[in-house]
Amino acid sequence: MTHMNGPHPELSERPAAYHCPQDGTRAPVEATAPWCCPACGGPWDLDFAAGAVELKSLAGRVGSLWRYAEALPLDGPPPVTLGEGRTPLVPLTGTVSAKLDFLMPTLSFKDRGAVVLAELARRLAPERVIADSSGNAGTSFAAYMARAGLPCTVYVPEATSPKKVEQIGAHGARVERVPGDREATARAARAAADAPGTFYASHVFNPYFLHGTKTYVYELWEDLGGRLPGAIVVPVGNGTLLLGAALATAELYEHGLIPERPALIAVQAEAVSPLATAFRAGADDPADAEAADTLAEGIAIPRPPRGRQILRAVRESGGTFLTVTESQIRAAQRDLAGRGLFVESTGVACWAAVTASPEVLGGREAVVPLCGAGLKTGLAAG
Template structure:
């Protein structure tokens, strides 16, 4: 049964917004006291928001950050906490494959796209404290942007998280809670703390504002390619924040007639932890059972992604597929990129590893891979 809670005005002062559960239709207002997940099924929220059309001719002279796509964002900006995130370079790797250098973002990962939107929402809602959980990069981004917002923040990380990432989180002033066990144990610990009154759970998985930040990755591709998108957009998938953001953006651009067709989304997982790839190829609608395992791609080693059903639907609807990469392929891709002058962390090379190993999946068309995190975060594998 659908539960409806009357939405309050959006904190930005613009049109009303409401959280909506994609599985059972439950709704809740976007306000400080809103539950961080659907109270019926405990699943992640989507956002009731109709993006406006971003006309290419209107972009000249706008802010050189992701806030230039104002019509497509659910918060008015640019906010005072911006660090100039977005507008990362697009460089060729082969005749048909280009790389978007999102490791050049302010905290050295693509997660800044979502974190700045999430932090601006938190700033406007005014909580007493902020909680986040992460395998490293999202926690770093949240710590940095919440520091800009002036909000005390605690980030929960697995005890196995790279020391360099832990150091970076702490350097931004956040308190770090290292949790024994795997990524799932870390998430459970953070969610238990998130229920405390006055707490904003800055979840890059459960809060849809994060996805509306990551979707700007595709808007930038569209702008940089002269009003078109590549035939394939290859993205790494653990919790799926970049893939689902890409799905939002391609749907919006297509709905406004700004692209003639939606590109295929090619999702990449580490072979060691690949519940979505296994489910996709088995024709299943939900992630397959998977156990935590050591992998160089620690950032996408998610055994039970909360948005798993959404991710599988998005890939299928785009006509895309799932690929997996081995530890040796990850290691080879990281060294290959370094030899080309691009020092990328071991998770961030997954898409280049996949595109290099399986070029036939791209169908002979052009493709873009993201290089999501800087190599200084983990070192060479």
């Protein structure tokens, strides 16, 4: 596992430690911590008690996700920031609104997690940073590691959108194209991550990323005047946005800031839907699935490492899973473009789901994320 040399300043006055949700293994959050559980190889969770964010205290705070400082696991003024967060909430129908996370600095919601993980990396002072991605996470890490002054290599599948690859390289990151699918890319990156002096900026294995994505829900709560909609609809591949949403709703509820937790409605592409299949079968683990071509490439994950956590989070919220077809994705992208919102094909999956299955909302107010800009991939053919 990864061990880094060199200085590693004190991270925070707030106690935090990695722990494995599968077997209870623990590790301190420091430069020598392994990037995954050394006992089972699974992803880490974080032992961290978020403080209450009082709504009335937010007026006049910094206009980025760092405004929710009490809920974040890193203390002190954050030098790594591009003004991420505070994206608009726009109504689409009488009950469904869209949060425009494609207006983030690198044009995707992944900036929420990348900025927190980049700040952690800056404090750990590694020799190099490794990341893997189907595109959007890679562009986020490339930008934020550049902002942090850290050399970064991003592993991507060979079929990744040329526009995303160009964006990664423009930020100064080295791009490693990997033959094969998204899982082959992850394996290549994880092998490289074991080299001494390397920080593996994994949006799947490192829980600091989830504590960044949870700010999506904190913003909803603030924008809606201290409440949340009855349903939060999120796309799910590796589940980073959904698990961040589950963290935030739990924290807000535990602090008495919302009366009940909203239902989490998870959306997968029908072509690659191991979690939706498992949910419908009442299983605790993702179903067997194979890689397949889909317009929703960003959520086409056959074997998500946090699959058990995702399924549990959806069930505990009283939510459900929906799947969308390729034709529904194409129609949703064009529909949104006709409303003035040009979103990449993965990013329209939730709107495709609620328009195809409106009955799942049961009349509840709902919010869908528009996760990535259409300029990253263009308009889906067909």
